[in-house]
Amino acid sequence: MKKNKITVGSVLKVLFLGIVIFILYLPILILFVLSIDSSRTGNTFTGVTFQWYKEIFTNRSLYMSILTTFAVALSATCISAFLGTFAAIGIHALSKKAKEKVILLNNIPVLNAEIVTGISIMIICSFLIPFIPDFFGYWTMLIAHVFFTMPYVILSVLPKLSELDPNLYDATTDLGVRPFRALWKIVIPSIEPGIVSGSLLAFTLSIDDFVISYFTSGNGVQNFSNWIYVRLGRRNFTPAAYAYNSLLTLVMLLIVLVPAFRKNKKNKKEKN
Amino acid sequence: MKRFKYLSIPYIVWLVILVVIPLIAMLVLSFMDSDALDFSTAKFSLDNWKNLFQTTYLNAFWNSLKIAGIATIACILIGYPISYFVSTSHLKNKFALIMVLILPMWSNQLLRIIAWEKIFYPVSIINNIGLSFDLIGTDFAVIFATVTMYLPFMILPTYTVLEKMDKSYVEASYDLGVSRIRTFFKVTLPMSSKGIMSGVIMVFLPASTGFAITERLGGGKIVMIGNIIENFFKRSFNYNMGSMLSLVVILVIMGAIVLLSKFDKEGETLI
Numbered sequence: 286m287k288k289n290k291i292t293v294g295s296v297l298k299v300l301f302l303g304i305v306i307f308i309l310y311l312p313i314l315i316l317f318v319l320s321i322d323s324s325r326t327g328n329t330f331t332g333v334t335f336q337w338y339k340e341i342f343t344n345r346s347l348y349m350s351i352l353t354t355f356a357v358a359l360s361a362t363c364i365s366a367f368l369g370t371f372a373a374i375g376i377h378a379l380s381k382k383a384k385e386k387v388i389l390l391n392n393i394p395v396l397n398a399e400i401v402t403g404i405s406i407m408i409i410c411s412f413l414i415p416f417i418p419d420f421f422g423y424w425t426m427l428i429a430h431v432f433f434t435m436p437y438v439i440l441s442v443l444p445k446l447s448e449l450d451p452n453l454y455d456a457t458t459d460l461g462v463r464p465f466r467a468l469w470k471i472v473i474p475s476i477e478p479g480i481v482s483g484s485l486l487a488f489t490l491s492i493d494d495f496v497i498s499y500f501t502s503g504n505g506v507q508n509f510s511n512w513i514y515v516r517l518g519r520r521n522f523t524p525a526a527y528a529y530n531s532l533l534t535l536v537m538l539l540i541v542l543v544p545a546f547r548k549n550k551k552n553k554k555e556k557n
Numbered sequence: 558m559k560r561f562k563y564l565s566i567p568y569i570v571w572l573v574i575l576v577v578i579p580l581i582a583m584l585v586l587s588f589m590d591s592d593a594l595d596f597s598t599a600k601f602s603l604d605n606w607k608n609l610f611q612t613t614y615l616n617a618f619w620n621s622l623k624i625a626g627i628a629t630i631a632c633i634l635i636g637y638p639i640s641y642f643v644s645t646s647h648l649k650n651k652f653a654l655i656m657v658l659i660l661p662m663w664s665n666q667l668l669r670i671i672a673w674e675k676i677f678y679p680v681s682i683i684n685n686i687g688l689s690f691d692l693i694g695t696d697f698a699v700i701f702a703t704v705t706m707y708l709p710f711m712i713l714p715t716y717t718v719l720e721k722m723d724k725s726y727v728e729a730s731y732d733l734g735v736s737r738i739r740t741f742f743k744v745t746l747p748m749s750s751k752g753i754m755s756g757v758i759m760v761f762l763p764a765s766t767g768f769a770i771t772e773r774l775g776g777g778k779i780v781m782i783g784n785i786i787e788n789f790f791k792r793s794f795n796y797n798m799g800s801m802l803s804l805v806v807i808l809v810i811m812g813a814i815v816l817l818s819k820f821d822k823e824g825e826t827l828i
Contacts, residue, residue, distance in 0.1 A: 298642045305639060308705055309661045312672030316664065318682060319675070327675060330685045368568070375564025387565060390572050396758065397810055398766035400783050401803050404790055405579030411594050412582075432575050435568075464560060495667055495769060500790065513667045517773070530665045537663040545653040 313534055320527035327524060338532070340525035347525055350512035353423065357498075357508060358491040361430035366484040368431075369438030374472065376439065377446040388443075395436045402433055403500030410501065421503025429501040430494065434487035441483030445476040580807070587801035593794045605801040614785065614802065621781040624696065625765030628703040632760045633753060635704070636711030640752075641745070644719040655716050659709040666706060667769060673702045674773045694776030702774055703764050710763075711756035718752030719745075758813070766806060782806060 319327045323334035341348060376387050394402060406429040413420050449472065457467040473480075495510035502511050509529075516522040587606065591599035608614070639658065643651050661669070675681050677692040692698040726748065730740040768783030775784075782802060789799030 298646075302639060302642065305635060305708070306657065309658065309708065311676075312669040312705070313661060313664050315672040315675060315682065316668055319672075322682070327682060328678075328680055330682055371564045372568035374561050375566070375568065378559050378562040379565060387569060390569065390576070393572070393576050396762060396813065398783075398806050399763065400766050400768065400786055401807055401810075404786070404799070404803055405583075406575065407790070408579045408582050408594070409575060428575075432571075439568075468561070489663075493662070493666055496767070510665060510667050513665070513671075514769070517671070527668065530668050534664040538660055541656055541660060541663075542653065545656050546650065 313531075316527050316534075317531045319524055320531045322524065325524065327527075337524040337528040340523055341529045341532075344523060344525055346521075347512060347523065347529070350507050350509050351529060353426075353506055354492060354508040354510075357423065357426050357430055358488055361427055361434055361491050362484050362488040364427075364431050365435040365438045365487045366480055369435045369483065370442055370473070370476070370480050372435070373439045373442035373446060373476075374468065377443060391436045391439055393436075394433045395440070399433075399494075399496035400500075403429065403497040406432060406497070407500040419504050421501070422506035425501045425503065426498055426506070426508065429497050430491045433494075433497060434491055437486045437490065438480070438483035441486065442476055442479040445479035446472075449475050580804075583800035583804055583807075586796050587804055589797055591797060593796050602797070605797045608798065609801065609805065613780075614782075617780050617782045617785050618805075620771075620779060621765040621783070624699055624703060624771075624779075624781065625761050628700050628707065628764050629757055629761045631700070631704045632708050632711040632756065636708055636756065637715050637749075637753060640712055640716035640719050644716060651720075655712065658712050661705075662709050669706065670702060670770055670773050673698070673705070677774060693774060694778040696779065698774045699771055699779055702770050703767075706770065707760040707764055710759040714755040714759065715749060715752040718749045722748050762810065762813075 318330065320337055321333050321335065322330050323336070324331040341351075376384055376391075379387060406425065410420055410425045410428065453471055453475070454467055457471050458464060462470070493510070494508070495514065498508045499511055499514065502508065507515070509526075513522075513526055586594075588601060588603065589596075589599045590602040590604065643654055648654060674693070676683055677690050677698050679689050679691045681689070683689070722745070726744050727740055730744050731737070735743070765781070766783050768781060768787045771779050771781045771784055772787075775781075786799050786802050786806070789795045789802070
């Protein structure tokens, strides 16, 4: 491999990449500055404070919304991962034509506008209000989140199922293992990477969802995004939201980047 | 494994219930004059559909297409070169670099919009470093924020396709004396078109139907169809007009889905 020469082209490339990274991280930087700014309005920098970080734990409506976000995201991810895997196995077993049709149906929640998905779930859940008066809140949000995350789990699992050697399952059952045991012991472990990546995607989408939760929350139960949206420009907005978001972003950066760089170090060692 | 066919049935039923019933409800609502979801006092009415051609709504549709269209093109022009540079670079840690580009998505989307809102108001926190912008209510502000919001969705699929691509075709083209630029347009670009296609879908659809960016940065001057639908369902409780406009949005997207399924039978474009 030839040594990297410093050319005009490579300098421009690095510059371009640098500008894009700067612009993508500028809002995150601004939010961090706002989180340590002692002025409540955030229109000018009046001094460094950590009071907003403390307020995350004392502002009840804020920490309740954070807890709701995690409760919905975790439960929706588990349900989607579990049921989505079995649905994918079912879809994989269908004939080619039927499979194509179901995949088309499966794509609807993925491709549909979030606002339409949110309104759809809101309408269908509204029909149940006469039977369950305080239905809107955690349960409606959970239904909506399972609805829009499960297709992603299925789309991640299906390719892994096509890669699977069908003889593996047949051999297992021929040896007298019962079908569901074979599924559990042979098929599920082989498609695990698909389940994991699908679940990660589901969790990411669920935790950052605003539009769909906006239409399906109610009765005072709201997630973090909704908490922000209804308070924007009002007195009861607090920079503690910036503080929480900065903490979360930092944790996520560490979770993702540390293994990515460590993996690279390992590779380097192996090469040497 | 054919015996597990029946496992797909509950999921199909779930999808049909949650997709079809609301669709029928919206269709019924769009032909009625009702008090939100109260059907007891509802009357049949064609007014909602007649209203579709009012300039307010046509303008909102046009704004959505224009803003999302420009933002999507900008995302291709910025995102694709980045994916290309990273995938053809000799860096040892390409994956980490792509992660750096995608990670801003982990910061709450509404708060990132607020950060831009703070920057684009004349009186803002960036006055402290001697800068001031007055961009609220301009197309530029809305498009700029949309691009920063959805750029990772363009980088991810195009990078994946470029990384997976068999590089020997490119080398063969070079060996045969084809210039770098010609090789890019004749070999690399066509081979990565699928990635661009899924990027376009992942950017254009949410960008054209969202409402938070225009709500915060549009300054009340720029209205997209999402803002109008949100207003009907959440503020004025006119479910009839809201349903009618939602149905139009659904029809447009359905057309896109059918078009997509012609290109991609396994649904693999999406991930």
